[in-house]
Amino acid sequence: xxxxxxxxxxxxxxxxxxxxxxxxxxxxxxxxxxxxxxxxxxxxxxxxxxxxxxxxxxxxxxxxxxxxxxxxxxxxxxxxxxxxxxxxxxxxxxxxxxxxxxxxxxxxxxxxxxxxxxxxxxxxxxxxxxxxxxxxxxxxxxxxxxxxxxxxxxxxxxxxxxxxxxxxxxxxxxxxxxxxxxxxxxxxxxxxxxxxxxxxxxxxxxxxxxxxxxxxxxxxxxxxxxxxxxxxxxxxxxxxxxxxxxxxxxxxxxxxxxxxxxxxxxxxxxxxxxxxxxxxxxxxxxxxxxxxxxxxxxxxxxxxxxxxxxxxxxxxxxxxxxxxxxxxxxxxxxxxxxxxxxxxxxxxxxxxxxxxxxxxxxxxxxxxxxxxxxxxxxxxxxxxxxxxxxxxxxxxxxxxxxxxxxxxxxxxxxxxxxxxxxxxxxxxxxxxxxxxxxxxxxxxxxxxxxxxxxxxxxxxxxxxxxxxxxxxxxxxxxxxxxxxxxxxxxxxxxxxxxxxxxxxxxxxxxxxxxxxxxxxxxxxxxxxxxxxxxxxxxxxxxxxxxxxxxxxxxxxxxxxxxxxxxxxxxxxxxxxxxxxxxxxxxxxxxxxxxxxxxxxxxxxxxxxxxxxxxxxxxxxxxxxxxxxxxxxxxxxxxxxxxxxxxxxxxxxxxxxxxxxxxxxxxxxxxxxxxxxxxxxxxxxxxxxxxxxxxxxxxxxxxxxxxxxxxxxxxxxxxx
Amino acid sequence: xxxxxxxxxxxxxxxxxxxxxxxxxxxxxxxxxxxxxxxxxxxxxxxxxxxxxxxxxxxxxxxxxxxxxxxxxxxxxxxxxxxxxxxxxxxxxxxxxxxxxxxxxxxxxxxxxxxxxxxxxxxxxxx
Ligand SMILES: [Mg+2]
Numbered sequence: 001x002x003x004x005x006x007x008x009x010x011x012x013x014x015x016x017x018x019x020x021x022x023x024x025x026x027x028x029x030x031x032x033x034x035x036x037x038x039x040x041x042x043x044x045x046x047x048x049x050x051x052x053x054x055x056x057x058x059x060x061x062x063x064x065x066x067x068x069x070x071x072x073x074x075x076x077x078x079x080x081x082x083x084x085x086x087x088x089x090x091x092x093x094x095x096x097x098x099x100x101x102x103x104x105x106x107x108x109x110x111x112x113x114x115x116x117x118x119x120x121x122x123x124x125x126x127x128x129x130x131x132x133x134x135x136x137x138x139x140x141x142x143x144x145x146x147x148x149x150x151x152x153x154x155x156x157x158x159x160x161x162x163x164x165x166x167x168x169x170x171x172x173x174x175x176x177x178x179x180x181x182x183x184x185x186x187x188x189x190x191x192x193x194x195x196x197x198x199x200x201x202x203x204x205x206x207x208x209x210x211x212x213x214x215x216x217x218x219x220x221x222x223x224x225x226x227x228x229x230x231x232x233x234x235x236x237x238x239x240x241x242x243x244x245x246x247x248x249x250x251x252x253x254x255x256x257x258x259x260x261x262x263x264x265x266x267x268x269x270x271x272x273x274x275x276x277x278x279x280x281x282x283x284x285x286x287x288x289x290x291x292x293x294x295x296x297x298x299x300x301x302x303x304x305x306x307x308x309x310x311x312x313x314x315x316x317x318x319x320x321x322x323x324x325x326x327x328x329x330x331x332x333x334x335x336x337x338x339x340x341x342x343x344x345x346x347x348x349x350x351x352x353x354x355x356x357x358x359x360x361x362x363x364x365x366x367x368x369x370x371x372x373x374x375x376x377x378x379x380x381x382x383x384x385x386x387x388x389x390x391x392x393x394x395x396x397x398x399x400x401x402x403x404x405x406x407x408x409x410x411x412x413x414x415x416x417x418x419x420x421x422x423x424x425x426x427x428x429x430x431x432x433x434x435x436x437x438x439x440x441x442x443x444x445x446x447x448x449x450x451x452x453x454x455x456x457x458x459x460x461x462x463x464x465x466x467x468x469x470x471x472x473x474x475x476x477x478x479x480x481x482x483x484x485x486x487x488x489x490x491x492x493x494x495x496x497x498x499x500x501x502x503x504x505x506x507x508x509x510x511x512x513x514x515x516x517x518x519x520x521x522x523x524x525x526x527x528x529x530x531x532x533x534x535x536x537x538x539x540x541x542x543x544x545x546x547x548x549x550x551x552x553x554x555x556x557x558x559x560x561x562x563x564x565x566x567x568x569x570x571x572x573x574x575x576x577x578x579x580x581x582x583x584x585x586x587x588x589x590x591x592x593x594x595x596x597x598x599x600x601x602x603x604x605x606x607x608x609x610x611x612x613x614x615x616x617x618x619x620x621x622x623x624x625x626x627x628x629x630x631x632x633x634x635x636x637x638x639x640x641x642x643x644x645x646x647x648x649x650x651x652x653x654x655x656x657x658x659x660x661x662x663x664x665x666x667x668x669x670x671x672x673x674x675x676x677x678x679x680x681x682x683x684x685x686x687x688x689x690x691x692x693x694x695x696x697x698x699x700x701x702x703x704x705x706x707x708x709x710x711x712x713x714x715x716x717x718x719x
Numbered sequence: 720x721x722x723x724x725x726x727x728x729x730x731x732x733x734x735x736x737x738x739x740x741x742x743x744x745x746x747x748x749x750x751x752x753x754x755x756x757x758x759x760x761x762x763x764x765x766x767x768x769x770x771x772x773x774x775x776x777x778x779x780x781x782x783x784x785x786x787x788x789x790x791x792x793x794x795x796x797x798x799x800x801x802x803x804x805x806x807x808x809x810x811x812x813x814x815x816x817x818x819x820x821x822x823x824x825x826x827x828x829x830x831x832x833x834x835x836x837x838x839x840x841x842x843x844x845x846x
């Protein structure tokens with residue numbers, strides 16, 4: 001270290017002090033050889049002296065003191081006894097160090113090299129073979145290196161997986177600094193953050209780290225230089241650095257490198273897509289056959305499948321990344337064109353002028369062509385469900401294993417394609433359904449055998465397309481849904497009266513209600529404090545439905561019906577105070593003429609209205625958009641009844657118009673996000689209409705009353 | 720604003736040479752002579768509402784050693800401040816102790832100014 005004059009002066013006076021302390025300790029040890037405090041003081045003096053000498057650049061003093069320190073370490077750890085001889089040797093060492101310090105303070109060399117070596121050998125002899133070999137082991141290459149400046153010959157590509165501890169920040173570390181350090185070594189070709197560990201907002205701690213990264217860097221630097229970036233963090237975090245230069249060679253498109261042989265063969269025209277997909281199917285079967293024959297361990301096969309899936313995920317990302325937004329707008333435009341065309345078509349149906357036949361015919365053709373156009377465009381954004389299914393296959397296996405249950409997972413319809421967005425929103429519902437199957441449906445091997453069933457249970461994932469919808473089935477051959485259990489729970493929750501007789505459908509409905517779960521374990525496993533209600537909520541948002549079929553000891557089948565794309569929505573068109581609203585049709589349970597006399601009030605502001613034997617609260621639309629109109633329903637002529645799955649309520653409206661199919665544009669892009677409104681759309685007459693977000697509305701109006709409808713009945717009786 | 724570093728070491732030579740280097744590099748340095756002194760300095764900074772960008776501490780010190788000092792720092796509002804520990808080759812096992820206590824990195828004595836600045840760069844944002 002650069003020794004300025006002041007530091008040197010300090011070094012000399014400190015050394016004098018340290019040598020004096022060392023001498024004192026040695027003399028004390030002569031009479032009390034076991035005194036730990038004297039040994040400690042002696043050790044620290046020499047230790048401190050060594051470091052100081054090193055810092056000001058007196059390496060001979062530092063090296064020699066280091067040897068003495070080693071000898072003292074052996075004394076300190078009890079490996080070497082304090083004898084008269086040793087004390088004599090050490091006093092000599094202290095004198096020798098003092099003589100070296102004196103020399104340098106007068107501007108002379110530290111010591112004659114020969115004398116120095118002699119002195120060193122003397123200490124080494126005392127350290128013995130053991131001591132010397134441990135000494136040599138303790139002198140590795142300097143642990144702090146400067147980043148190697150010599151570039152490697154060519155560019156290399158490294159794939160770096162960074163998974164830091166959750167408590168990373170608690171060590172005063174910052175992942176971004178590490179990324180910054182890494183970025184100085186080359187060019188990031190790809191950075192993929194993994195956000196999957198991010199918890200829900202209420203469980204989120206700003207002092208914890210949830211994100212991990214995968215980075216591909218192009219650099220001239222060596223592997224060691226990359227490794228150096230992680231020097232302080234590599235021991236207690238998961239850092240993987242892989243040289244992938246072979247896969248990412250210069251001059252070759254990265255996307256191409258991610259592609260598999262089959263894809264390349266198809267591109268080159270060597271084989272057709274049909275041949276490839278047939279071959280791939282055989283490949284899958286091969287894996288299963290090999291497992292069945294015991295030729296390969298299922299774990300090994302799974303590893304390969306997982307790898308394949310990983311590479312596919314990367315491939316998808318790279319091909320989609322460029323233009324997914326453009327595809328979104330294409331899909332929307334195609335759909336809009338379709339809707340426009342059907343409107344024109346409807347107009348022409350009323351038209352009775354010349355050429356009416358030809359026009360109608362041409363229109364029909366045009367509509368057909370457009371339908372195909374829409375479908376093709378939508379396909380661009382679609383992916384096979386295979387990846388999702390594979391993930392759940394693994395999850396099902398892991399969960400079953402944890403609970404000592406045996407399952408066989410069957411996957412069918414892997415090629416069935418679904419809109420990327422729909423797939424993403426279906427993942428959570430599927431997760432809960434799979435958990436439900438394993439936790440509650442599937443029996444243990446013993447239970448199964450007692451029922452005369454094979455010990456291994458079956459879970460089947462099946463996907464298929466029918467009538468413009470995608471169906472996803474999850475079927476198990478377990479014990480079926482326990483209706484008496486649901487009934488008991490519903491009574492406990494106060495949702496029904498103890499003597500109430502309900503249909504199986506009604507009972508199944510409770511399963512998807514918030515707050516319901518037949519065992520507390522569900523919430524633990526799902527880890528989110530929610531149960532099956534998530535399934536329904538998510539599906540509602542997507543415009544999907546779920547159908548449950550169950551039979552005692554035969555098993556349960558959940559059938560999800562999903563839209564091909566997420567943008568189309570069936571809505572009911574209503575008017576409130578001259579404003580046009582669209583209500584998602586799947587949540588509408590009925591409409592009725594509004595009779596002001598039937599409204600009952602209780603509490604400060606709450607008003608309820610009878611509907612099918614219940615009293616449902618009313619949501620006044622004029623309250624959410626501050627339009628300055630009186631909020632009384634003087635003009636309301638009709639009521640639209642809504643059931644979001646969590647809550648049922650009525651919306652007073654002035655007019656109920658026709659149901660329609662629309663494309664939703666989210667408001668956020670054009671305007672700030674508004675709670676209670678999902679988006680807006682332009683109607684056939686060119687006017688703008690607002691699409692209601694029913695879950696949001698429900699929160700606005702009924703934030704504090706999630707106890708369920710039964711309360712209203714009770715209040716009613718109490719009145 | 721100048722970044723503030725607290726440097727804790729019982730050796731006057733170390734304090735002088737390291738502070739010299741840090742000040743040359745544009746840092747403001749507060750020195751402490753051992754763990755106990757370090758804790759006092761940290762507490763007074765806390766009271767005065769001063770900022771602190773980094774702590775560098777020796778491990779082998781009388782009164783309170785570096786590991787004890789780090790665990791005290793973790794009880795203050797400076798618990799997320801990066802900490803570099805100074806150690807020597809002979810004390811390699813100390814690195815683990817320091818890390819378990821919550822240190823961010825380490826540096827082997829003796830070192831060159833560039834090595835010191837290189838280690839700082841790993842845990843402190845550039846100015
Ligand atoms: Mg020290």
